[in-house]
Amino acid sequence: MSTQSMDQSQARGLVIEAVRFIVPDADFDALGDDTPLRSEFELDSLDNLSFMETLSKRSGVAITEDDYDRLVTMRSCIDFLTAK
Amino acid sequence: MASFTMPSLGADMEEGTLLEWLVRPGDVVSRGDIVAVVDTAKAAIEVETFLAGVVSELLVEPGTTVSVGTPLATIEPADADAAAAPAEPEPTPEPESVPEPAPEPSPEPGPAPVAAVRSPLVRRLGEQLGVDLAQVQGTGPGGQVTRDDVTRAAAQSPAQSPAQSPAQSPAQAPASAQVSPRATVPAAAGVRATPYARRLAAEHGLDLAAVPHAAGRPISAEDVRAAHEAAAGVIGSVQGQAAEPAEHVAEPAPEPVSVPASGAAQSDKMRAAIAGLMARSKREIPHYYLSSTVDMTRATEWLREANRNRSIGERLVPAALVCKATALAATEVPELNGYWGEDGFEASSQVNLGMAVSLRGGGLVTPALLDASAVGVEDLMAQLKDLVNRARRGRLRGRELTEGTLTITNLGEQGVESVYGVIFPPQVALVGVGRIAERPWAVDGLLGVRPLTTVTLSADHRASDAMTGARFLARIDHHLQHPEEL
Numbered sequence: 001m002s003t004q005s006m007d008q009s010q011a012r013g014l015v016i017e018a019v020r021f022i023v024p025d026a027d028f029d030a031l032g033d034d035t036p037l038r039s040e041f042e043l044d045s046l047d048n049l050s051f052m053e054t055l056s057k058r059s060g061v062a063i064t065e066d067d068y069d070r071l072v073t074m075r076s077c078i079d080f081l082t083a084k
Numbered sequence: 085m086a087s088f089t090m091p092s093l094g095a096d097m098e099e100g101t102l103l104e105w106l107v108r109p110g111d112v113v114s115r116g117d118i119v120a121v122v123d124t125a126k127a128a129i130e131v132e133t134f135l136a137g138v139v140s141e142l143l144v145e146p147g148t149t150v151s152v153g154t155p156l157a158t159i160e161p162a163d164a165d166a167a168a169a170p171a172e173p174e175p176t177p178e179p180e181s182v183p184e185p186a187p188e189p190s191p192e193p194g195p196a197p198v199a200a201v202r203s204p205l206v207r208r209l210g211e212q213l214g215v216d217l218a219q220v221q222g223t224g225p226g227g228q229v230t231r232d233d234v235t236r237a238a239a240q241s242p243a244q245s246p247a248q249s250p251a252q253s254p255a256q257a258p259a260s261a262q263v264s265p266r267a268t269v270p271a272a273a274g275v276r277a278t279p280y281a282r283r284l285a286a287e288h289g290l291d292l293a294a295v296p297h298a299a300g301r302p303i304s305a306e307d308v309r310a311a312h313e314a315a316a317g318v319i320g321s322v323q324g325q326a327a328e329p330a331e332h333v334a335e336p337a338p339e340p341v342s343v344p345a346s347g348a349a350q351s352d353k354m355r356a357a358i359a360g361l362m363a364r365s366k367r368e369i370p371h372y373y374l375s376s377t378v379d380m381t382r383a384t385e386w387l388r389e390a391n392r393n394r395s396i397g398e399r400l401v402p403a404a405l406v407c408k409a410t411a412l413a414a415t416e417v418p419e420l421n422g423y424w425g426e427d428g429f430e431a432s433s434q435v436n437l438g439m440a441v442s443l444r445g446g447g448l449v450t451p452a453l454l455d456a457s458a459v460g461v462e463d464l465m466a467q468l469k470d471l472v473n474r475a476r477r478g479r480l481r482g483r484e485l486t487e488g489t490l491t492i493t494n495l496g497e498q499g500v501e502s503v504y505g506v507i508f509p510p511q512v513a514l515v516g517v518g519r520i521a522e523r524p525w526a527v528d529g530l531l532g533v534r535p536l537t538t539v540t541l542s543a544d545h546r547a548s549d550a551m552t553g554a555r556f557l558a559r560i561d562h563h564l565q566h567p568e569e570l
Contacts, residue, residue, distance in 0.1 A: 023444060039498075039499070042442075042498060044403075044494070044497035044498070045401040045402065045403055045497055046401060046403070046468065046469055046472050049396065049399060049401060049469075050469075052396050053396040053397050056396055063396060064392075065388060065391050065392075065399065
C-alpha cells in the first residue's frame with residue numbers, strides 16, 4: 001500500500017500519535033514495548049477502532065479486522081507497520 | 085411571554101452555572117435549538133430550548149450560578165396561536181405509541197387540573213419543556229398527566245412555525261443586521277470573551293487576542309473552537325473524514341479533550357454528584373439481579389462478515405449489536421423501560437438508551453442514545469461513536485442527559501466477566517455487558533469453544549419482578565442470535 005516502507009522511528013511516532021489522539025496525555029516514557037496498549041490506556045472497542053483508523057490513515061497501510069490481533073503492543077505495531 | 089429556565093440535567097442536579105449564551109436578544113429560536121451552555125457538576129452541557137419564538141431578554145449573565153428552574157431568558161412565543169397552547173384540542177392518539185400504561189383511560193377528556201399532576205417528575209418536565217400542565221390532557225390512571233403527555237404537548241405546541249415569526253418581530257431586524265457570524269476581525273487590546281471561551285482557550289493554549297470573531301460582541305466558545313480546529317489542521321481533517329456519515333458529525337471532531345471543566349475541583353464535584361446519586365439509588369431502590377450467558381458465535385460471525393468490506397471508520401463493534409438488541413428487548417418488555425416516580429412506574433414509549441461512558445479524567449456520564457430501537461445498527465453505531473466522543477469532550481446536549489429510560493454499561497470492554505450495576509434513578513433497570521471471551525460451551529450434546537458473554541440485569545423490584553427481568557434477558561439473547569435482523 002505505502003510507496004516506501006516506513007522506518008522504526010516513524011512507525012513509533014505514528015503509534016504515539018494515534019494513541020494520543022484518543023488519550024491526549026498518554027505517557028509513553030515509562031511504557032515498555034511489550035505492554036499491551038489497549039489495557040494500558042484503557043481503550044474500549046470504540047477507542048480501539050479509532051486507534052486503528054488513525055494508524056491506517058496516517059500510515060497508508062490497510063488494516064483489516066484480522067490484523068487487529070497483530071497490533072497490540074508498541075513492538076507489534078512497529079513490526080506490522082514496517083513490514084508493509 | 086415565556087421563560088427559558090435552568091433545566092435539570094439529571095436527577096442529581098440542583099444548580100447550574102450559565103457558561104455562555106449562544107443567542108442574543110432578537111434572535112429567532114425554534115424548538116430544539118441549542119441556546120446556551122450550562123456547567124453542571126459533571127460537564128458543560130449544551131442546552132436546547134423547547135420554546136419557539138424570539139429571544140427578548142437574557143436575564144442571567146454568563147458565569148452566574150443559579151438553581152434549577154430559575155428563569156434564564158424570556159422568549160416571545162412564535163405566534164399567538166402557538167402561545168395559547170394546543171390550538172387543535174384533540175391531543176391526537178399518538179402516532180406510534182407503544183404500550184402505554186393507561187389501565188383506565190380518563191373518563192372525560194377535559195384538561196386535567198394542575199392539581200392532578202402529583203408527580204414532581206412530571207411537573208419538573210412540564211417546567212423544563214415550558215408546557216402549561218393545566219392544558220395537558222392526562223392519559224395516565226385517573227386522568228393523571230404522564231411524562232409522555234407532557235412531551236407530546238411540548239411537541240405539539242409552540243414549536244411549529246418559526247418561519248413566520250421574524251417578520252412580526254420588531255426586535256429582529258436591527259439584531260440580524262449585525263449577526264454576520266464570523267467576520268474576521270482580530271480582537272483589540274482588552275479582549276472581551278465569555279468565561280467558557282476563556283477556559284477553552286486556556287485549555288487549547290490559544291491566545292484570545294488572536295481568535296477571529298464578529299465585531300461588537302465578546303469572543304464565544306464557538307469562536308475559540310473554530311480557531312482551535314483551524315489550528316489543529318491535519319489531525320482534525322483526518323478524523324473528520326474518518327468519522328461517521330455526515331449528518332451525525334455536528335462539527336469536524338476536534339482533538340478529544342476530556343471534561344472541559346477539568347481540574348481537581350471539577351472532578352471532586354463530579355465525584356460528589358455520583359456519590360449522591362448512587363447512594364440514593366441504593367437507599368431507595370430494592371435492586372434484584374439476574375444474569376444470562378449469551379452465545380455470541382452468530383453475532384461475531386455476522387459482524388466479521390459485515391465488516392469485511394467496510395473501511396475502518398464504518399466498521400461495527402459488538403457493543404453496537406448489544407445496544408440494538410437491548411433497545412429492542414426494551415420495547416418488548418416495557419416494564420423495564422421508563423421512570424419510577426411518586427405515582428409508581430411510568431413506562432416510556434421510546435427507548436432512550438443511556439450509555440455509561442467513563443471519562444479519562446475520572447468519573448462517568450450516562451448520556452442516552454435517543455430512540456435507540458428505531459434506528460438500524462449502522463446508524464446506531466455512528467450515533468454511539470458520536471455520543472461517546474462528545475461525552476469525553478464534554479459537549480453533550482441537555483436531552484441526552486435527562487431523557488435516558490434505561491442504561492447499559494459495557495464494562496466488559498475493560499476485561500471484566502460480568503457487571504452488576506447500580507440503577508440510575510429514576511430509571512428502573514440497568515443492563516451490564518461483560519467481556520466476550522472464548523469458553524467451553526455445550527451445544528446439542530457436544531462440547532465446543534465459543535465466544536460467550538454475560539449479560540446482567542439490575543432491576544427495581546418496585547417496578548418489576550424477576551420473571552419480567554428474565555423475559556427481558558431472554559429477548560436480548562434472542563436478538564443477538566439473529567444479528568441480521570438488528
